[in-house]
Amino acid sequence: MAIVSLRHLDPEGLHPLPGVLSHAVVAEKAGLVYLSGQVAWNAAGELVGEGDHGKQAEQIVRNIDTALAAVGTDRSRVVKETIYIAGYRPEVVDPIFAALRTGTTTPPPAQTLIGVVSLYSPLFLVEIDIVAAL
Template sequence: MSIERLNPAGLYAVPHLISQAVRSTGRTVVHLSGQVAWDVHGNLTGAGDHAAQAATIADNITAALAAAGAGWDDVVKETIYVVDHRPELVPVIFAALRRGPAPASTLIPVQALFQPGYLIEVDIVAAVP
């Protein structure tokens, strides 16, 4: 049961941020619902602040992973949706989300999320032993 993070020659390598490919063997796949910056009562946190929302999202992901018997080392894929995306937000968002090895990753600028005020949503796939 292993996870192998691949950054093959010929592809741009940014291993501290993303892995170009991830291979897992002998594991159960866990899909998390998209996580946003809400508290346990469903209230928006970090209004207008991408960094604050990313930190709350990372905490929510930690809780959801733990409920599934997983941790950040088990994350193999993330999709990040960002409202009002600007290139300078990339390190801010990844600073909050890099609590384990870099997974395969996609960042998608979007016009809006499900409700006004939410700036980031993160979809996670983990591979649990």
């Protein structure tokens, strides 16, 4: 049985949470990177877009772009995205999708959208985790 080599990364530009999570885990032999759920905080750990699903999604996309660039890939190589929306209402989906699709012309990846009561903190309205090809 082959041993899978994993590389754990906390790219510069993302708020570090040592001992809690790795922002990206690369499975080299599988050719995949798994991103932890990204929320709308900047590199200093400050919430961006309080009360605004669309603004939070824009920050999350910046975080996703940072993490993917650190491993040599980008959103055009996203295989699967899972979107968690606190206090889900249909009208909040369009700004989230707009943020996710900005800057990429590839077809949308496989996706799961889940409405939840709350996320890590009640101030976070959106969390997105990603699986991408290297």
